[in-house]
Amino acid sequence: MFGAVLLLYAIPANVRMIPGALPYPALFPQIAAWLFIALGLIQVFFVNAQVQVPSARRILFFGLAAVLTLAALLLVDRLGYLPVMIALMAGVVWMVRERRWAWVAVVVLGLPVGIWLLFEQVLQRPLP
Structure with a gap:
């Protein structure tokens, strides 16, 4: 929908x-x-x-993810795409407690920078 x-x-x-x-x-x-x-x-x-009611911890994590995403949405125009998305990815990685440093680096730095390079440099489409 x-x-x-x-x-x-x-x-x-x-x-x-x-x-x-x-x-x-x-x-x-x-x-x-x-x-x-x-x-x-x-x-x-x-x-x-099977439909299951999520635990209180999962509901809390969902709420935290929603708050982080809303904060990123509100800050991206002021601070720019890269710093806000790097901070958002760092928050998500912290929430899921990822411990593999290579994977953390890819998600926190590689994903936002890769998306920025694709849209801004290759396709020449501006991001906020």
């Missing part, structure tokens, strides 16, 4: 079309929205899971 909201409302309302720009600006958000739809349908039709 989230993918449908993205496709029908969020992307058309928030992505400016630039004539002649390739790839066009809505391409990656639309791919993500279709993936949400497809993966959700796979879960509905092919996963036979």
Whole structure:
């Protein structure tokens, strides 16, 4: 359902079309929205899971992740993409208690820098 909201409302309302720009600006958000739809349908039709009430600790971690994500959303315009996303990834890695240093480095530094390089340098699409 989230993918449908993205496709029908969020992307058309928030992505400016630039004539002649390739790839066009809505391409990656639309791919993500279709993936949400497809993966959700796979879960509905092919996963036979028992419904379980999450523990208080899991609910707390979910709330903390939501607060971290909201803080990142509010700070990205002021501080820029890279410092905010590196801090967000560091927070997520701390929450899941990852101990393998190579994996920590990839997630905390490699992922935000890689995404920045792809969009800003290769595709020449600005990030906040």
